[in-house]
Amino acid sequence: KNQVEQSPQSLIILEGKNCTLQCNYTVSPFSNLRWYKQDTGRGPVSLTIMTFSENTKSNGRYTATLDADTKQSSLHITASQLSDSASYICVVRSGGSYIPTFGRGTSLIVHP
Amino acid sequence: ETGVTQTPRHLVMGMTNKKSLKCEQHLGHNAMYWYKQSAKKPLELMFVYNFKEQTENNSVPSRFSPECPNSSHLFLHLHTLQPEDSALYLCASSQGTVTDTQYFGPGTRLTVL
Numbered sequence: 291k292n293q294v295e296q297s298p299q300s301l302i303i304l305e306g307k308n309c310t311l312q313c314n315y316t317v318s319p320f321s322n323l324r325w326y327k328q329d330t331g332r333g334p335v336s337l338t339i340m341t342f343s344e345n346t347k348s349n350g351r352y353t354a355t356l357d358a359d360t361k362q363s364s365l366h367i368t369a370s371q372l373s374d375s376a377s378y379i380c381v382v383r384s385g386g387s388y389i390p391t392f393g394r395g396t397s398l399i400v401h402p
Numbered sequence: 403e404t405g406v407t408q409t410p411r412h413l414v415m416g417m418t419n420k421k422s423l424k425c426e427q428h429l430g431h432n433a434m435y436w437y438k439q440s441a442k443k444p445l446e447l448m449f450v451y452n453f454k455e456q457t458e459n460n461s462v463p464s465r466f467s468p469e470c471p472n473s474s475h476l477f478l479h480l481h482t483l484q485p486e487d488s489a490l491y492l493c494a495s496s497q498g499t500v501t502d503t504q505y506f507g508p509g510t511r512l513t514v515l
Contacts, residue, residue, distance in 0.1 A: 294444070322501060333406070333492050333506025334445075379445070388458045388499055392444035 292317040294382050296393035304401055307370055311396045313363040313380035321386070325354050325365045326379040328395070334379055337365070370400045405429050406507035408493050414513045415483065423478040423510045425493030433499045434476040436468060437492040439509070445492070451476060452499050483514045 294315045303309050315323070322341050326334035338347045338354040340363070347354050351374075353366045367374055380393040406427045415421050427434060436448040450458035451470040465487075467479040476493055490509045496502040 332508050333494070335506070336503045339501075339503065381445075383501070388450050389447050389460055392446075394442065394444050 292382070292384060292391040294380055294391050294393035296378075296380050296396050298396060299394070300397040300399070302399045302401060303370055305370060305372055309367050309370060309398065311365045311367075311378050311380075311398070313365070313382075313393055315361050315363070315380070315382045315391070317361075317382040317384050317391050319385040320358060320361075321383045323354075323356060323363050323383075324381045324390075325352070325363075326381060328377045328379060330376070337378075367398075372400050372402060374398060375400045405505050406493060406495055408491075408507040408510050410510060411508065412511045412513075414515065415480070416515050417483060417485070419483075420479070420481045422480065423491055423493075423512075425476040425478075425507055427474055427476075427493075427495035427505070427507075429495055429497075429505060431495040431497050431505075432473055433496045433502070434470060434473070435494040435496075435504065436476065436478050437494065437506075439490040439492055441489075449478075450499065457499070480512075483512075485514050488512055488514045 297312045324339045325337045328334040340356045351368045356363045377395040377397050379395040381390045383390045409424045433452045438446045447460050448462045449468045454470050469477040492509045493507040494504040496504045
């Protein structure tokens with residue numbers, strides 16, 4: 291069964307600090323992995339997409355990594371800002387499938 | 403949020419009511435999706451439409467009935483819902499389907515009494 295597990299479930303950090311969110315998956319065959327940011331009361335917004343051959347991809351202060359051998363991904367946030375407070379969702383798609391597998395998300399709170 | 407809009411933003415309905423959710427995308431995309439987001443659960447894909455044709459029904463109960471009159475509009479008709487159907491219903495669109503980035507609307511918060 292395809293599964294995506296995210297950790298931690300929630301995280302509180304101080305503004306300016308860095309943090310790393312984890313995503314482990316068992317989706318097969320692997321096609322791509324996305325990280326989404328979902329602000330409260332809004333729909334998810336795509337941050338990065340990674341395919342099998344990509345190890346690292348950055349989008350501003352967000353850097354995603356992918357280890358296809360261990361089926362793990364991480365999202366690193368540098369110099370956090372209050373606006374980073376949101377839910378971060380890892381989504382993995384298997385080859386040729388319309389139906390992606392979503393993680394439950396990590397709820398990040400950045401305090402001033 | 404002018405890319406994908408959803409109405410209403412909030413809806414409260416009884417189990418015997420009939421209501422509809424509306425989604426409109428202004429991005430010129432060909433594919434549209436309905437998702438259900440329940441508290442403490444992962445997003446669940448419900449339906450996929452590509453060029454107005456339904457290409458995926460992810461085992462959704464018949465009390466949810468989608469309609470896609472054109473590639474810019476998507477509806478979700480609701481009837482005889484259950485309290486466990488209370489959730490955030492999200493609409494999304496993408497240029498293609500499998501690998502293209504999906505753009506989400508703000509969602510409709512549905513409460514079934």
